[in-house]
Amino acid sequence: xxxxxxxxxxxxxxxxxxxxxxxxxxxxxxxxxxxxxxxxxxxxxxxxxxxxxxxxxxxxxxxxxxxxxxxxxxxxxxxxxxxxxxxxxxxxxxxxxxxxxxxxxxxxxxxxxxxxxxxxxxxxxxxxxxxxxxxxxxxxxxxxxxxxxxxxxxxxxxxxxxxxxxxxxxxxxxxxxxxxxxxxxxxxxxxxx
Amino acid sequence: xxxxxxxxxxxxxxxxxxxxxxxxxxxxxxxxxxxxxxxxxxxxxxxxxxxxxxxxxxxxxxxxxxxxxxxxxxxxxxxxxxxxxxxxxxxxxxxxxxxxxxxxxxxxxxxxxxxxxxxxxxxxxxxxxxxxxxxxxxxxxxxxxxxxxxxxxxxxxxxxxxxxxxxxxxxxxxxxxxxxxxxxxxxxxxxxxxxxx
Numbered sequence: 001x002x003x004x005x006x007x008x009x010x011x012x013x014x015x016x017x018x019x020x021x022x023x024x025x026x027x028x029x030x031x032x033x034x035x036x037x038x039x040x041x042x043x044x045x046x047x048x049x050x051x052x053x054x055x056x057x058x059x060x061x062x063x064x065x066x067x068x069x070x071x072x073x074x075x076x077x078x079x080x081x082x083x084x085x086x087x088x089x090x091x092x093x094x095x096x097x098x099x100x101x102x103x104x105x106x107x108x109x110x111x112x113x114x115x116x117x118x119x120x121x122x123x124x125x126x127x128x129x130x131x132x133x134x135x136x137x138x139x140x141x142x143x144x145x146x147x148x149x150x151x152x153x154x155x156x157x158x159x160x161x162x163x164x165x166x167x168x169x170x171x172x173x174x175x176x177x178x179x180x181x182x183x184x185x186x187x188x189x190x191x192x193x
Numbered sequence: 194x195x196x197x198x199x200x201x202x203x204x205x206x207x208x209x210x211x212x213x214x215x216x217x218x219x220x221x222x223x224x225x226x227x228x229x230x231x232x233x234x235x236x237x238x239x240x241x242x243x244x245x246x247x248x249x250x251x252x253x254x255x256x257x258x259x260x261x262x263x264x265x266x267x268x269x270x271x272x273x274x275x276x277x278x279x280x281x282x283x284x285x286x287x288x289x290x291x292x293x294x295x296x297x298x299x300x301x302x303x304x305x306x307x308x309x310x311x312x313x314x315x316x317x318x319x320x321x322x323x324x325x326x327x328x329x330x331x332x333x334x335x336x337x338x339x340x341x342x343x344x345x346x347x348x349x350x351x352x353x354x355x356x357x358x359x360x361x362x363x364x365x366x367x368x369x370x371x372x373x374x375x376x377x378x379x380x381x382x383x384x385x386x387x388x389x390x
Contacts, residue, residue, distance in 0.1 A: 177226040
């Protein structure tokens with residue numbers, strides 16, 4: 001793979017991919033909120049969590065608990081767009097790979113987007129559990145032990161920062177690293193890192 | 194008596210590798226990208242576990258973040274903004290930012306570090322990559338903090354989107370670009386040299 005062509009393609013792809021992402025974001029936010037609610041409900045019994053798009057700001061979603069009194073039902077909000085903005089980088093990285101057919105390029109991107117969607121659902125689950133375990137004061141302390149608070153808190157922190165930011169690069173490396181470095185791939189068999 | 198010339202070996206090293214039965218090698222040797230990813234993810238998790246640990250956070254990350262605030266404040270004063278720094282907070286009458294984890298470039302640095310260390314390269318090449326890459330990432334992060342402060346002060350409606358979508362993407366993109374350049378320029382033997390060998 002020609003690295004210069006790859007870098008040029010990458011810089012050229014960022015803005016068009018950003019435009020597509022910005023156009024698709026309202027729809028994807030809704031899909032993610034609905035899918036996230038289904039995943040959260042798989043992890044709770046009875047089903048008391050409801051995720052709702054915030055109509056004042058379409059980028060946000062509300063976490064409702066249906067077993068709380070109506071005045072306190074709306075417990076927290078989170079910015080849904082922040083969960084998936086790394087798709088811009090993911091799309092640009094996958095579309096920039098030179099020397100392969102569009103079919104192959106889009107096929108790899110499709111698998112990567114599917115993996116990213118799974119990650120986003122997991123991130124919504126951790127966001128909601130993090131809120132329940134650590135953000136609701138006495139109620140959190142009563143219903144979640146020290147281990148659970150640390151598990152959901154650290155998990156949310158790790159997924160929301162390092163994993164989210166590294167995911168596009170990791171997925172790209174999984175699909176295309178060998179194209180970038182064919183000779184290194186051979187040498188990797190003898191030389192330890 | 195003329196010395197006997199030593200003949201070079203007939204089979205280059207790569208050919209020996211090809212001759213080795215593939216099944217005899219473990220899967221991570223046959224698929225170096227799998228090995229790269231495994232090492233990358235382990236190093237990334239270890240790095241973040243380390244910086245999340247309270248003693249490291251309090252003694253290393255917080256002072257480092259305060260240092261970034263000081264440098265960013267100095268840069269803002271250099272371009273004519275009258276700002277005041279307190280700990281990790283930069284403020285003026287129009288706007289204030291608190292530089293926290295996630296805004297100090299440490300995430301991008303750790304991703305870059307894990308990628309450089311996971312890649313099969315010589316230690317000097319890794320040293321060069323880490324030194325240049327970390328300085329470059331912090332330079333990009335400095336531009337980010339200054340730009341975000343100016344955005345918050347003069348275009349506050351754009352601050353939210355700039356803070357996460359635009360500048361986090363730019364910093365991570367910079368880290369990825371730097372890694373690819375490093376891998377191509379410093380870590381991978383030049384194609385001509387490899388062909389000659």
